[in-house]
Each structure stands twice: as C-alpha cells, then as structure tokens.
Amino acid sequence: MADETNDDRAQAPMVWALAVREAAQGPPLAELIVEVGDDLYAEFVEAAVDSGFTLAAGEPSVTSGAVEVGEGRVRRLVLVGGREIWEPDTRVEASPGWLAAAEGRGAAVLILVPPRTWPPGLVELGPEERLEVFNRQFDREQRAGRVLHGIVSVRLAGPSDSGWPARGAE
Template sequence: MTAVGEGPVLWALVVRETGDGTALAEVVVEVDAGHWGGLATDAWESGFVAAGGVPVSTGTVQVRSGRFERLVLVGGREVWEPTPVMEAPREWLSAAAGAGGVVVTVVAPGTWPPDLADVAAGRQAQVFADWLDEVRASGAVLQGVADLDAG
C-alpha cells in the first residue's frame, strides 16, 4: 500500500488478490465533508455504485512515468488529483496493466483509519486491508472500475 494526503483528500494505492489469485490494482480515496458532495456526485455520474458491486465506469486513472497523477470522472469533465503526485509501486502498475483497469473505491468522510501512521510499518498494509474490508461491508463506499491511461 502506498498512501499520501495533504489537505482534504487522502489517497492509497492498493494491490489485492481475488479469490482466484488474480491481482487487482485499486485506488482508495477519501475527501473531507466539504468535498464529499462533489466527489460522490462525480462518482455516481461516472457509473460507480454503492458497496456490493464494481461496475465498469466512465472513469479513468491516469499514470505517467510510473506515477499516479489523477482520477478523471464524468467523461473527462471532473479531475481529482493527489498532492503530491504518487509514485506507483511496481506491483500496482503490473496489476493495473494486467487487468486493463483499476478498481476505484471512494470512502465516506471520516472513515479512514485514524491511527494508521502509528502502526508499525510491517503491519500497516494489513491494518489498512482489514479496515477496507470493514468499510466495504458497511456500505460506506462507492466503487467502479476505471480505465487505465498509462500514456
């Protein structure tokens, strides 16, 4: 897991395995309450759904020179960018290229694990994965599969 966040937006790049062992690249994003309405609307208009489904959307994840630069929604009209741009781990890039797309998970404000920075480095990925499973099960997410634009 690679995470970054400044200001009202938190981002994480995650690789997770499906039941059949396929690796999936995932972008997880949380915005503060002031930006939630905009991001939730953009996600819905791009075809994202509440937990329980991961439909193909009109979203695009843009990666340049091995770095995740932006999430583009609503047919290219809305752009959400991490600050700073995120270096994408090799495993994440490989999973995204192999699947031809990226699962994007938008979590509700205030649900990000609050003490993640205090967790030992070797346990952070597991703590984050456990939290992500819980928040998905609670229904406090919107999800869709975005195209990968690695141009």
C-alpha cells in the first residue's frame, strides 16, 4: 500500500477491514468496512441502496444484504436479493472476536466508504496513529454524506460455496 498512488487506489477493486465495537446494549457489534475504487463505486452504491443501505447518520437500517463467512474469513458480500455478489480480491481474515460478535448477533454492520477514504501510507503508521488518521478521514466523508451503512445478516459458507460469479474480485 505504501507505493500506491492515488490513481492506483482509485483503480483498486476493493479494500475490506473488520472491526469489533462495544454496543450500548447486548453483545459487541461486528463491523465490515468496504472501500471500492472509482471504477466500481457507482455500481456498488446502487446495489447497496437497492438493498436498503442508508446514509451513515444515526442507527443503521436492516438491509437485505448478507456477508458470507467461511474457513475463518469473509468470503463474499451478497446484495440486491442475491443478484449482486462481491468478493474480496485477497483473503480477508476474520479474527475470533469478529466471528464471535457476528455469530452472537447473526448480523454485522456494513459500512461503505468512498474511494480514497483509506489514506495512502496508512499501513506504515503505528496502530494508534493509523486509527486516528483513518477516523479523521472517515469523519470528513461521513459529514459530507458520502458514507452508507446497514445491517447485513451473517451466513456461514462451506468450502464448496465458491462458484458464484462475483464483482470486485478481478
């Protein structure tokens, strides 16, 4: 990621990140943050809105989306009643804490951020500084009304569930 230019980032198919947040009530929340490049962004936003995602202000809405998890990793994101399938182009490992939070609620919060929300060079920073820099950019995008969120169901996928056509996994 350090050698990527803004143009390279705009063309990158997708960036996925997982987080676990404490909830005001009940078990922790599993979050899945997804950034897509310029070339996929409009199509992804359209599929997310068609699935019931809303602007990230207030509580996320329940959507028709689902995230499929298998073998300890995120396998795919299913939108628009199964008509849109998005898969990571690299392995997205799910920590035991994320898996427990997702299974505990049977759902995860999916947050869709616009291209270039992850600033270049983020990986080289220490954990606290990385979080601060990302949160600053995320807050900017959220205030500008460019972040969507929604609650997606979590489905456990078996190892043979890999023959579906997918977007973003080029």
